[in-house]
Amino acid sequence: MNQLRQSYRQLCLIGLAMCWLGGSGCAVLAPIPLSEIPGQGGMAIGSCDQVLTSQVAQYCDGPDTWVPRELDKATVPIYRVEPPDILTIDVMLQVPHSTYGLNVGDRVLLSVVGTFPDEPIAGEYVVQPGGVIDLGFGYGQVEVGGQTVLHAKSLINAHLLNQLRNPRVSLSLLDASGTQPISGEHLVGPDGTITLGQYGSLLVAGMTLDEMRHAIADHLSPFFVRPMVSVNVYAFNSKAFYIITQGGGLGDSLVRLPYTGNETVMDALSQINGLSYVSSSRIWIARPNRESKTSQILPIDWEGISQRAEVETNYQLLPGDRLYIAHNRLVALDGAIAKLVAPIERIFGFTLLGTSTASRLSGDVLGNNSGSGFIAPSLRN
Template sequence: MNNTNSTPRYANIPIAWGLALALLSTSVGCTSFAHHSHPSDPLLDVPRELEMTTHPEYRVAAPDILLIEAVNNIRPPGSTLQAGDQILVQIARGLPLEPDVEQETSPLEYQAAVEFEQAFKTINAIYLVGANGAVDLGPYYGAYEVAGRTVDEAQQLVQQALKDRFGLREPQVTLILPDVAGKQAINGEHLVRPDGTVSLGVYGSVYVAGMTLEEIKSLIEAHLSRYIHQPELYVDVLSYNSKTFYVVMDGGGYGERVVRLPCTGNETVLDAIAQVQGLSEVSSRDIWVVRPAPAGTQCAQVLDVHWSEIVAEGITTTNYQILPGDRIYVEADRMISVDNALAKLISPVERVLGVVLLGTRTVQQIDNPNSNNGFGF
């Protein structure tokens, strides 16, 4: 059956393309690509490469990591014994040797009995304070409750008990604490927590946010003096996590990539770009540094960066020193931004036209199943 429709095949396609192009021209005409304007002359009083300045005295904040080393970790003289402690006990003029075998009757048995009693009545060894708080000196002397007492108090307790239990007149007892180390070593890395404190293990926590290293050292030493004899510490910053700056890479219409980097004091613009693996494929050489301004301020300090001078000519005028909180903005290439903007506008139209063409062809195929509706021209 012949097609009686006098309208040329795909006659509506040029009209659709004309409408699409008119729409695009109108849209592109209304689209503006904003560019940040800022002074092009460098500020001469700003720190830069070869003319760096030192930062103010560092004040710790979360989430810095501190390195704390204790020069000594000795218990204070008044500390008490506790379960698990090991103490050296020595007793002189203690229980006499009283073997129950006559030497004349059986010399060998007598000698064995003497050696047996010597092994248990001679007290000159290290003993463990048990879980029950007592130190057990063997079958002859028995156990003595020493936990919660100082070494001197425990020594007097054992000495008096020997007099009361066994009737010894002048026993001499010596108790020595061989291991005088504190309960827990505090050497190592200590994270400043979100609440501004650092943990010292069993010795509790200390608030350090906003303090200098010298202030932290004095504060922790005063805190540990209750647990350690004359504590002396070395405190330093192991990881500067609280002082940072940012590198913002414009994606040319497809977002912005923000990289957060620690500020240790000597970074310049060139160092910052090097830490993000250089400029990306879409980056231009239009770069500037923005210094943070207080709330309510309508004007920010913007430092223009002459990238070509820095990398190709070694001119350090705009290779500014980076300070905490700085933002280094790298703008995308304008042609790439325009191309991406056009792609965003054209892509939906292309999809709509594709659907229209597909629908038109499907309808014609249904109306004229025997006609040749291929796309050959």
């Protein structure tokens, strides 16, 4: 069914494009219902002015446009990263190039054949402060800081030739201390870039995951040999929809929810625990459009989708949708009356309190309450 609708829309757009290219005298072929064109059936042929502008455009973008619903959902376009999404980046291969210079803290695997029997040279060695490798008490130290592995091997071999007859040296890099880990979570900044530590920043806004994976690998290529990169979205923060609940004259509430691509009206309302006391069953979706004053309004039958499991108005939400819940008119009227009457009640309350206080403090009240206490009026005579 979705493919049929897409084919129908493509046919409409192709016809529209033909008219743009061919002018007002061109002909367009479009499936128009029998009721729309008297005397015609099935396929109708007419001019652009008669068919496209009055019929085909209506079926392409008119009120009868197909809208994804609960049991007839659409697949959203390929996700493109935007601020402030959070990405999970894994770099499986961080192997330095052969031109990498050894630094303090690097671990190397060194093996030498032809050493003294009681003092072999084999195992892991760490480049110590000063850029030297300590070969042991009998051999001394060799300065290799800043040298490549191949050059460091030559330096060690030349150093051992002073004590050994024919040493054969094998040297390889096990761990580069100057390599900063990249794997982890990365936030897309306001400028659309991610920070890769000492390897700089990379602009990724607007890229798909595959595009970003290749871009990061190319960015790291000067530092590593054929790096393998994996990228996933940890938090979809850039795409969202909104739920606006009218507050019955006491202020509207606004909730922003992240968009994951599968939410319907029921899913959205479940995240705010349904309708509140002040809400009514008048609910609709306001879907924005790039063109001004052309937003799409989709009314929702709340009783139908909740009580009768009808799916016609349980629409699939899209990024930027506004799900608006109108207030109950009686509750709104009660709130409006309360706003109007509350100041008057306060004035009357203050007036009544002031009058009562003045009457208590005036006349014989002060005299009768002084001395031995209160005397009832019936006993004063």
